[in-house]
Amino acid sequence: MRYERSDLMIGTVREGLQALVEGQHGDPFSILGRHQYGDLTIVRAFLPGALSVQVVEADTSKVLAELETIHEGGLFAGVTGSTTPYLFRIRWPDAVQETEDPYSFAPLLGDLDLHLIAQGTHYELGRTLGAIPMEVDGVEGVRFAVWAPNARRVSAVGDFNSWDGRRHPMRLRPQAGIWELFVPRLTHGERYKFEIIDAHGNLLPQKADPVARASEAAPSTASIVASSKPFRWTDEEWMRARRADLIGDGAISVYEVHPGSWVRITDEGNRVLDWVELSQRLVPYAESLGFTHIELLPIMEHPFGGSWGYQPLGLFAPTGRYGTPEDFAYFVDRCHQAGIGVILDWVPAHFPTDVWGLARFDGTALYEHEDPREGFHRDWNTLIYNLGRNEVKGFLIASALEWLEHFHIDGLRVDAVASMLYRDYSRNEGEWIPNRYGGRENLETVEFLKHLNSIIHDRCPHAFMVAEESTAWPDVTKKPEEGGLGFDFKWNMGWMHDTLHYMQDDPVYRKYHHHAMTFGMIYAYSERFMLPLSHDEVVHGKGSLLGKMPGDHWQKLANLRAYYGFMWGHPGKKLLFMGGEIAQETEWSHDASVHWDLLDRPDHAGLQRLVGDLNRLYTQEPALQFGDLHHEGFEWAVADDAENSVYAMLRSAEDRSAYILIASNFTPLPRHGYRIGVPVEGRWDVVLNTDAAIYGGSNFGQVEAWTERQPAHGKAFSVSLVLPPLATVFLRQKQ
Structure with missing residues (x-):
């Protein structure tokens, strides 16, 4: 029995077919696929460029119908006498294809x-x-x-x-x-x-x-389209050892890395290393220097390499620059096998305006705010996520969990939190919209961050969250149920700015800014802090860390060694950007390698050795860990000697069973017979001296000191020390 073309269009209208052919129809399942009209079973297919289309039975390949062309744009239809599963046999100009009909499947999402x-x-x-x-x-x-x-x-x-x-x-x-x-x-x-x-x-x-x-x-x-095949992890031992109750109690020393510029292969067109190569070179390198974690600048997919990843568009995808998602999982797995945790920088604050990305995704401000006073960062030419929208909040939280759960990431450092918390961030009067109470606080962000951290700590109790928050917003690291934002750590930007400013002064003038090195302890336990010497301090014309130090080349290195010693002795978790461990002489460039050739020079190799020894001392000594988060583990032994630019810190284990004394002399003059009060008598051994010859120093100082019953600094006992010039020394109480 033959049916006319009008019969094949039963149940629809000619205008709908035209809209489908023109790509304007919003409900293709109402036309395409198999439809029942009374006793008739009609199949329609839209296959522009096809020469002919047959409907065949899926199991037997029996031809059920030869579809007719009902629109010259590529729309075919025909009547079948069967309701069994079927395939299309499509004859193209250069091939024959058999495939199931996409419009024969029922809805899949529940x-x-x-x-x-x-x-x-x-x-x-x-x-x-x-x-x-x-x-x-x-x-x-x-x-x-x-x-x-x-x-x-x-x-x-x-x-x-x-x-x-x-x-x-x-x-x-x-x-x-x-x-x-x-x-x-x-x-x-x-x-x-x-x-x-x-x-x-x-x-x-x-x-x-x-x-x-x-x-x-x-x-x-x-x-x-990514594979759904699970990655074969081999980090079971690492995963079992991760415990929520241990977050922050031990040493955390982070090596911050931009994967694309840690090493470049110059004789191969300045190419970057892929994840497999990084696992073979970066992981053992960080392990050899005693770092506990590697932190990667954002590796989520981003269009512009010069953004260093801080303008991402693919919040669920590792960038294709360094290999596949499976390659990235392999890198994380290798880190964990080496006993190194992995932290990712993650950016929920804003996204770039590229037309193929999230911007006006469906023709409306879907992910962003409609009003640029709420939704546009002029500083970065980026759009701000609309955290007042449930779907956007869910999108971001799901992204965070993707990295923590599916890639076994150990922590996320949330970028630009300050820009999220304040509606007037980097805006003049009249360029921002107050909250519903007339204030500048972004209430939607506050709710989002609390919810984000609560969900993560519930589902991933082993993971820690770090806030890059540069203001005095209160209770960033307090639990949400206690009124805080719920982060585990906050970057101590104030400490970093104060101490770097002090170190840039000529030693002659440091006595006038003595408080810059002690001020951080006034608020050190108001939050759980991480001390960052990050990539931000060695870009945009700021020069390198070595370049900030005063004096000739030897003095610059001595200042930097002394500063690192002070930092590792100071309460707070540690973070150092790549290149800082070898005293790179120029500021970082994302298009070039770290200047590894500097290691041919003994003084730079010595500073690298110092960083490794500082990390090992930190991880081995409970007295250098407890006071990171607990005020009972720290006290100033000397805080007021501005004239001599000397500082001394006393660190103790939780049970007071061990003490470490850290003394810094930030002048080029050695200090003989410098007396410091200590809590217990006996021998104090010098366990690290940043002026040691193995680090490139002058090898000045002593190897041990014995207490005397001579009160000093409120203590019944004291030691007389020789403080090397521009140096920090660590002394351990002999048990």
Whole structure:
């Protein structure tokens, strides 16, 4: 029995078919696929460029129907007498293809998924949205899903359909604004994007997937279907040893690294190392220097290398610059096998304006604020996440959990927290909108950070969160239930600025700024602090750490050695940016390597050795750890000797069973017979002297001191020391 073309269009209207062919139809499942009209079973397919299309039975390959062309734009339809699973046999000009019909599959995302996404509490977005390889009804393929509630039409595009947005329009799940489509016979490795028509009918630039788990390396911009095969981890021992109750109690010494400029291979076009090479070179290097953690500048996918990753667009994808997601997991695994934790810089504050990214994703301000007084950073030319929107908060929290749970990351350092907390951040009067109480505090950010840290500490109790917060916002590291933001640590930017300013002074003038080195202890226990000498201090014309030091080359190195000794003796966790450990002479460039050739010079190699010895002393001595977070473990032995620019700190173990005395002389004059009060009598051994010859120093000083019953600094006992010039010495009480 033959049916006329009008019969094949039962149940729809000619205008709908035209809209589909033109790529304007927002409900393709109402036309395409198999539909029942009374006794008739009709199958329609839109396959521009196809010469002919047959419907064949999936199990037997029996031809069920020869589809007719009902629109010259590539729309085919026909009547079948079967409701069994079917395939299309498509004859193209140069090949014949057999595949399942994407429009024969039922909705895949469940109501609970949609409810949680809309509520902002779906924390497995990386396994729900985006491109997920899976098997549906025995068919292998990829499920695409994306949040675009204000779009008229969304399509999955890629190499698999010649980037033609008409070919795979998606199904809208209106209760959450999610569009989804299962495309059979695709697998991981496919490049893709989403093509979106906004509510006004405008075709937007093709968008990368906000939840892509892999991406092309810049300057290419496509998302890549990531494998769903679990990585084979071998860090079980490390994972078992991680305990929430130990966060912060021990030594934390962080080596901050920009992966793309730690080492470059100059004779291979100045190329960067990939994750496998970094695991072979960076991991043993950090281990040899005694660092407990490696912190990576943002490795989430970012379009502009010169942003160092701080303008990311792919918050679920390791950048393709250094290899695949599996390669990155391998790097983390190797770190853990070496006993080194991994911290990632993570940026929930803002994102770049690239048209293929998140900006006006569905034609509206979806991820960002509509009003630029709330939603645009002029300093960075970036857009600000709208944290008043549930879906955006859920997106960011799911991103954080992706790294912590699926990549075994040990901590996140949250960038630019100050810019998030204040509505008037870097804005003049009239350029910002007050909160509902008329204040400058960003209440949505406060709620978001509390919720973020609560969720992370509940699901990942072993992980720690670090805030880069440069103001005096209170209780950053207090628990949310106690009114705080819930971070585990805060970068002590005030300590860093004060002490670097002091160290840049000529020693002649340091006595006039003596308080700069002691001021940090006034507030040292108001938060849980990390002392950062980060990348920010060696860029934008600031020079290197060595370049900040006064004097000739020997004095510069001596000052830097003494400063490191003071820092490692001072309460607070430690962070040092790469290159600082070898006293790089010029400021950091993200397009070049650390200047490793400096290690051919004994004085620079000596400073590198000093950093390793400081780390080992820190990790071995409980007396250097307890006072990091507990005021009972620290006291000034000498804090007021401005005239001689001498400081002395006394650190103790929790049970007072061990003491370390740290004395710093920040002048080029040695101090003979310098008396310091100590709490117990006996012998005090010099366990580290930054002026030692092995570090490039003058080898001045002593190896031990015996207490005398001569009161000093409120103590019944004291030691008489020889303080080397421009040096810090560590003395341990002999047990």
